[in-house]
Amino acid sequence: MSLQPVIERATDRIREKSARHRAEYLARMASMRQEGPARGALGCGNLAHGFAASGTDKPLLRGKVGANIGIVTSYNDMLSAHQPFETYPALIRAIARANGGSAQVAGGVPAMCDGVTQGRFGMELSLFSRDTIAMGTAIALSHAMFDGMLLLGICDKIVPGLLIGALSFGHLPCVLVPAGPMPSGIPNKEKARIRQLHAEGKVGDEELLDAEAASYHAPGTCTFYGTANSNQVLMEVMGLHMPGAAFVNPGTSLRDALTVAATERVLQITALGNEYTPLCDIVDERSMVNAMVGLAATGGSTNHAIHLVAIGRAAGIRIDWDDLDELSRVTPLLARIYPNGSADVNHFEAAGGVGFVIRELLDGGLLHEDVRCVHGGSLRDQARQPFLDGMELKWADAPAVSRDPSVVRPLAEPFDAEGGLRRLQGNLGRAIVKVSAVAPEHRFIEAPVQVFEAQEMLLEAFRAGLLEGDFIAVVRGQGPRANGMPELHKLTPTLSVLQDRGHKVALLTDGRMSGASGKVLAAIHLTPEAADDGPIARLQTGDVVRIDSDAGTIDVLVDAAQLAARTPHRTDLSANRTGMGRELFALMRRAVGSAEEGACALLDASDRELSQ
Incomplete structure (x- = not known):
């Protein structure tokens, strides 16, 4: 179906106001591309440092043959969403080796949890952690050993930070690799009810802790539809996930199969092969519009009114709140996930999930179908759901009819006429x-x-x-x-x-x-x-x-x-100004721009420097 006029008009406006910045960005990315494996440009001493601890991969790395993938991970074992990433590098290395390539953990980035820091002094570092993650990602990739990248991240500031950092290396292909949500615990509305009773002094701390522990109870992301799970929807709509990777639970064979597929795919799309698909070509004006529409259609996180602006600016694309408002007002609300409903993301996935929503939006002319995606197809191919046929990973079309109309609905019968x-x-x-x-x-x-x-x-x-x-x-x-x-x-x-x-x-x-x-x-x-x-x-x-x-x-x-x-x-x-590390972030507080500019100290400082 042809695009709705509002979508087309918004895209054209964004393209026009981004023209100079986007051209400069793409020129930088083109200048960074080189022939042959990236490590081939390193001197002998540089390269020897890069493969000294690589064990069985050392001959391949030394021989400058085959693609080498940089893994940037947000693993830590305190936070449920990031704990599953502990085992991913070993699996990725094994799969890369089996496909004639190699993989190295290029670096780790901090992953903090707003749920832990909520109402505490540590929360004042939360937004700036995104910029810190972006810098950490850039440092990890700055060794110039890599022909592609896999970004292991899932939660609030982590995915935007990883993506902002990776866009500075946008000449490389990139696949985002999530870990999935924890299984459902107590209903979110019950958790909210206990919280409210506690605020009124009608239940004590022990009852509140029981409810919280029954909600946040296993490895994986929290199951409500906050920023973390909004991240996953956006990565799907932007074509940066293997199709349907967002909401597959950790510790399952299907989850592992999707990580294997992401590794195989990033090796196929480096500049060393015939399907070169750099990150800078995937994140463009159309994919940013798709992200805003996907956010609105699912009632996603308000934090992305900041994060999407910053991600866009990292790719030379200028969007603002007028764009978000206009797109949201013409995008019907197709999902009811807590706090916009009673279901959690596991229920959403079971009812039809992201694939159902993407297909409905495409059929209604609300998404650009012709964007580039990491899997090589169009956005229509992203609207598929993964499954295992024995040991083989396959994809099927999303269900033709919602399996639960109280959770997800077709475009013809939305919950609301707009995203909100x-x-x-x-x-x-x-x-x-x-x-x-x-x-x-x-x-x-x-x-x-x-x-x-x-x-x-x-x-x-x-x-x-x-x-x-x-x-x-x-x-x-x-x-x-x-x-x-x-x-x-x-x-x-x-x-x-x-x-x-x-x-x-x-x-x-x-x-x-x-x-x-x-x-x-x-x-x-x-x-x-x-x-x-x-x-x-x-x-x-x-x-x-x-x-x-x-x-x-x-x-x-x-x-x-x-x-x-x-x-x-x-x-x-x-x-x-001091305590809990806040004294270390004074420079960011001084350099940061407004919320509508993405509240990104890095990009604002860079813009000022480039304009001088």
Whole structure:
């Protein structure tokens, strides 16, 4: 089917505004390509260092014959999502060897968990960990030993960071290799119910810990549809996974077979063969549009309003929140996965999964079908589901009919006419709101604000019984330049309690909420942030603010002259400068751009340097 006009128009606009940056990027990538194995350009001493510990692979590496694949891994054994990667390098090396190539772990990158750091000081390093991962990926690949790369990562900042770093080596082919979600635990709604009861003081810590441990209980990603699992959908829609790799559970034969297939495929698409498929050709304007549509169609994470911008910029592509808003408004919501429903990602996969959604969007003219994919086919081939026929990996078409219409639906019968990711703008600036889990009656609010300088101040006010009536909670001084833009997901149970008591409440912040933004209206990522003297810094408790997510507006109902005459409030951030490693990230806080620019210190600094 031909593309819908809005999709075509958005793509053309992105292509036009990206033209200079994209051309410069592609020229750099073309200049990095070379004939023969990459290690052939190394001097003898350089090469000897590169294969000294390579055991049985040493003769091949020394002989400069065959492709050598660089593995960049986010393995650690503290976090459930990354623990399965422990065994992947050995399997990858064996498969590469059997196919006439070799593979080496080029380096490891840190993988932190927002679930562990939520509401803690460590959360202030979370967003900047993405840039750290990007730099770690670049350092790993800088040895110039590699003809292709396999990126082992899955969670919130890890996949964007790996991809941003890898795009600096976009002349190489690249396959993203996930580990899959843990099996389903207690229902997510039950977990949320216990959290809310705990916020009200109706259950104790032991009951809460029991519920959390029953939810997060095994190797694999968390099963709710937050940033980690949104990552996996985006990698599928962008053609960077082997088809259907996203939601196959760890420790299964099918999971191993997909890792084998990824290894075999990356060896086939290096510049040494006839199917050369560099990363820079896969991540283009069309695939970025596909990513935004896929995010909207599944009710994905608000964090990708930041991450997709940064990924695009790493490839010379300029997208912004207007693009995301326009595409989301014409993309029907096809999935209900917690927090936008009761199902988890295992239920989603069983009902038809990513393949079903991709096929429906393609049939409706909402995705570019002619993008390049790592598997060599079109995006239509990505809409397939893997299975084992004995020991042989095969793919079948996604089911023609949803196996569970309460979880995934066809384009003709969507859950909603649009995806629900919207851009707000007004005299307070620009922000992002996700309404796919917000009931229609809660999508508009006009109420006085209560201003807080930290999320703990709001929680203390709640515990003291000071939060009554309708209000908008303003939590400012939480932007990237202030303190690294932490998630404020710890506020979700408290605000949900107040809403359930009949109060009209909402959140307004220059920080992030969570990939699992829920049923309370939250205008987040507000830019300019308070640390840049944005209008949020001039708000005072009692000011009336209007957030209209349907109209896409966010305004304070204060006379413009009166607002401008106020002295911007300076949040005291001295306590956020040290402790838990925060002192090491001062350079990033100073260099980082706005949330709408991707909040990426690396790319903003690079742009400034290149323009001088």
